[in-house]
Amino acid sequence: xxxxxxxxxxxxxxxxxxxxxxxxxxxxxxxxxxxxxxxxxxxxxxxxxxxxxxxxxxxxxxxxxxxxxxxxxxxxxxxxxxxxxxxxxxxxxxxxxxxxxxxxxxxxxxxxxxxxxxxxxxxxxxxxxxxxxxxxxxxxxxxxxxxxxxxxxxxxxxxxxxxxxxxxxxxxxxxxxxxxxxxxxxxxxxxxxxxxxxxxxxxxxxxxxxxxxxxxxxxxxxxxxxxxxxxxxxxxxxxxxxxxxxxxxxxxxxxxxxxxxxxxxxxxxxxxxxxxxxxxxxxxxxxxxxxxxxxxxxxxxxxxxxxxxxxxxxxxxxxxxxxxxxxxxxxxxxxxxxxxxxxxx
Amino acid sequence: xxxxxxxxxxxxxxxxxxxxxxxxxxxxxxxxxxxxxxxxxxxxxxxxxxxxxxxxxxxxxxxxxxxxxxxxxxxxxxxxxxxxxxxxxxxxxxxxxxxxxxxxxxxxxxxxxxxxxxxxxxxxxxxxxxxxxxxxxxxxxxxxxxxxxxxxxxxxxxxxxxxxxxxxxxxxxxxxxxxxxxxxxxxxxxxxxxxxxxxxxxxxxxxxxxxxxxxxxxxxxxxxxxxxxxxxxxxxxxxxxxxxxxxxxxxxxxxxxxxxxxxxxxxxxxxxxxxxxxxxxxxxxxxx
Numbered sequence: 001x002x003x004x005x006x007x008x009x010x011x012x013x014x015x016x017x018x019x020x021x022x023x024x025x026x027x028x029x030x031x032x033x034x035x036x037x038x039x040x041x042x043x044x045x046x047x048x049x050x051x052x053x054x055x056x057x058x059x060x061x062x063x064x065x066x067x068x069x070x071x072x073x074x075x076x077x078x079x080x081x082x083x084x085x086x087x088x089x090x091x092x093x094x095x096x097x098x099x100x101x102x103x104x105x106x107x108x109x110x111x112x113x114x115x116x117x118x119x120x121x122x123x124x125x126x127x128x129x130x131x132x133x134x135x136x137x138x139x140x141x142x143x144x145x146x147x148x149x150x151x152x153x154x155x156x157x158x159x160x161x162x163x164x165x166x167x168x169x170x171x172x173x174x175x176x177x178x179x180x181x182x183x184x185x186x187x188x189x190x191x192x193x194x195x196x197x198x199x200x201x202x203x204x205x206x207x208x209x210x211x212x213x214x215x216x217x218x219x220x221x222x223x224x225x226x227x228x229x230x231x232x233x234x235x236x237x238x239x240x241x242x243x244x245x246x247x248x249x250x251x252x253x254x255x256x257x258x259x260x261x262x263x264x265x266x267x268x269x270x271x272x273x274x275x276x277x278x279x280x281x282x283x284x285x286x287x288x289x290x291x292x293x294x295x296x297x298x299x300x301x302x303x304x305x306x307x308x309x310x311x312x313x314x315x316x317x318x319x320x321x322x323x324x325x326x327x328x329x330x331x332x333x334x335x336x337x338x339x340x341x342x343x344x345x
Numbered sequence: 346x347x348x349x350x351x352x353x354x355x356x357x358x359x360x361x362x363x364x365x366x367x368x369x370x371x372x373x374x375x376x377x378x379x380x381x382x383x384x385x386x387x388x389x390x391x392x393x394x395x396x397x398x399x400x401x402x403x404x405x406x407x408x409x410x411x412x413x414x415x416x417x418x419x420x421x422x423x424x425x426x427x428x429x430x431x432x433x434x435x436x437x438x439x440x441x442x443x444x445x446x447x448x449x450x451x452x453x454x455x456x457x458x459x460x461x462x463x464x465x466x467x468x469x470x471x472x473x474x475x476x477x478x479x480x481x482x483x484x485x486x487x488x489x490x491x492x493x494x495x496x497x498x499x500x501x502x503x504x505x506x507x508x509x510x511x512x513x514x515x516x517x518x519x520x521x522x523x524x525x526x527x528x529x530x531x532x533x534x535x536x537x538x539x540x541x542x543x544x545x546x547x548x549x550x551x552x553x554x555x556x557x558x559x560x561x562x563x564x565x566x567x568x569x570x571x572x573x574x575x576x577x578x579x580x581x582x583x584x585x586x587x588x589x590x591x592x593x594x595x596x597x598x599x600x601x602x603x604x605x606x607x608x609x610x611x612x613x614x615x616x617x618x619x620x621x622x623x624x625x626x627x628x629x630x631x632x633x
Contacts, residue, residue: 125612
C-alpha cells in the first residue's frame with residue numbers, strides 16, 4: 001500500500017550486525033556519563049517511542065499522526081498509578097502501557113477502515129480528542145497544570161538521583177526494543193510486511209488484513225506507552241504537552257530523520273532531535289519547530305532514506321551488493337489516480 | 346429558542362470557516378492527491394497578513410481581503426513548483442509530511458516574530474449588531490457567513506459551469522482518460538494549488554477581526570478540518586462544504602445542550618461515520 005523507501009535490516013552481514021549491537025549497547029550504557037542524565041533518559045524514552053512508531057510506519061506502512069495519544073495516555077495513567085498506589089514504577093509503567101494499548105484498539109479499529117493519508121488524518125483527529133478529554137477532565141489529569149509529583153518508587157533502591165534512574169529505566173527500554181525487533185522478525189511480522197506491500201494479495205491468501213493492522217497498531221501503542229510512562233516518571237510530571245499533536249509530530253520527525261523502516265535509525269533520529277532541542281533550549285532559542293521543521297523538510301526533499309538509511313545505502317554502494325526497496329522504483333497498480341505529472345527523479 | 350437560534354448562527358459562522366478550509370483542501374486533494382497539512386498555516390498567515398497590512402501599511406480590511414489571498418496564493422504556487430511538485434511521483438504521504446514540515450516552520454516563524462500572545466486587529470469593518478427582533482447578531486459575523494456561502498457557491502459554479510472547472514473535475518476523477526482526450530492536466534496543478542492556498546488565506550483574513558490571531562490558530566483548526574473532510578469525504582467538494590457547515594452547527598448546539606461534549610463531538614461524529622460509512626457521508630471509496 002505505502003511505498004516508502006525501505007531499507008532491509010537483514011541485509012547486513014553478521015559481523016556488522018553484532019558489531020552494531022555491541023556499539024549500541026556500549027553507547028546505551030555510557031550515555032549518562034557523557035550527557036546530563038535526565039536528558040540521557042529522555043533520549044531513551046524518545047528512542048523507544050520512535051522505534052515503536054517506526055514499527056507501525058516502516059513495517060506496517062501505517063502513518064499514524066496521533067501517537068501522542070498513546071504516549072500521553074500512558075504518561076497520565078502511569079503517573080496516577082504511581083501517585084495513588086505506591087507500586088514500584090515498573091508496575092506503574094506497565095499499567096500505563098496497557099492503558100495505551102487498550103485505547104489503541106478502538107482507535108486502530110476505526111482507523112484501519114480508511115487507508116493511506118486518511119489513516120493519518122483519522123489518528124490525528126482522535127489524538128486531538130484525547131487531548132481535549134485530558135484537558136477537560138482536570139480533576140484527574142490536573143488540566144493545564146499537569147499531573148505533578150509522580151514518584152520514582154522502587155523498594156530498596158533510591159532513585160532520586162537521575163543517574164541511577166537512567167539505569168533503572170534502561171532495561172525497560174531494551175526490552176521494548178527487543179520486543180519491536182522480535183515482532184519485525186516473527187512470522188507475524190512477515191504477514192504485516194505482506195499486508196503493507198500488497199494488501200489485496202494478503203487478503204486473497206486468507207489473512208484478515210484489517211485485524212493484522214489493528215494488532216500491530218496496538219503493539220506499537222503499547223511500546224509507545226512504555227516510553228511515555230517512563231518519560232512521565234523521569235520528569236515527575238505529565239502535562240498536556242504529552243497528548244498534544246506536536247508530540248505526535250515530533251516522533252514522526254525523529255523516525256523520518258533516522259530513516260523510515262530502519263527501526264534502529266529511529267534511535268539515532270530520537271537522539272539527534274532530543275540533543276538538538278536540549279541544545280536550543282540551553283541557548284535560549286524557543287522556536288524549536290523552526291529548526292526541526294526545517295531539517296524535516298530537507299530530509300523529506302533530499303534524504304528520504306534518513307540518516308541511517310543513507311549511511312547503509314552509501315556503504316552498500318561502496319561494497320557492491322545493493323538490495324533494497326526504493327519507493328521510486330515500483331508503484332502499486334492501483335495508483336492510476338496518481339498526480340498527472342511524473343517528475344524525473 | 347433565542348439561545349438556540351443564537352447558537353445555530355454561531356455554528357453556521359464557524360461552519361463557514363471549516364467549509365472554506367475544507368473546500369481548499371478538497372480542491373487541492375482532487376487535483377494533486379496531496380493533503381495539505383500547511384492549510385492551517387496558510388489560514389494563520391492570512392490572519393497575520395491582515396494584521397500586518399493594517400499595522401505597518403495602514404491598509405484596511407478591504408485591501409487585506411484583496412491582497413493577502415493573492416499574495417499567499419502566489420506563495421502557494423511557488424511552494425508547489427519548488428517542493429510539492431518534486432514529490433508528486435512518490436507516495437502522497439511524502440507530501441503530507443513535507444507540508445507538515447512547512448506548517449511547523451511557518452508557525453514558529455510567526456511565534457518568533459510576534460510571540461504567543463494574540464495580536465489585536467484594529468480595522469474590523471461592520472461594527473455593531475443586526476437586530477432581528479428575537480435576537481441580535483454581530484453584523485460582521487453575518488458578513489462572514491455571507492462571504493463563506495457566496496465563495497463556496499461560486500467555486501461550485503466555477504467547477505460545474507465553466508470549461509476550466511470541467512477540465513479540473515475531469516482531471517480529478519479520471520486523470521488518464523482526460524489526458525487521452527488531449528488535455529494537458531499538468532498545467533492546472535499549480536494554479537489549483539494556489540487557488541486552494543488563496544481560499545485558506547481568505548478564511549484567515551476573515552478570521553482576523555473576530556478570532557484570536559496567534560501562531561497556533563491554524564494548527565488547532567486544521568485538525569478539526571481534517572475530521573471534517575474525513576466525515577464529508579475528500580473526494581467530494583459539496584461533501585466537504587456541507588460537512589463543514591454541519592460540524593459548525595453540531596459544535597455550537599453541542600455547546601448549548603451538552604457542554605461536556607462541545608470539543609469532542611466532532612471526533613465522536615467522525616467515529617460514527619467511520620463505523621457506518623467509512624468513505625464519508627458524501628464520499629465514494631477511493632484510493633488515497
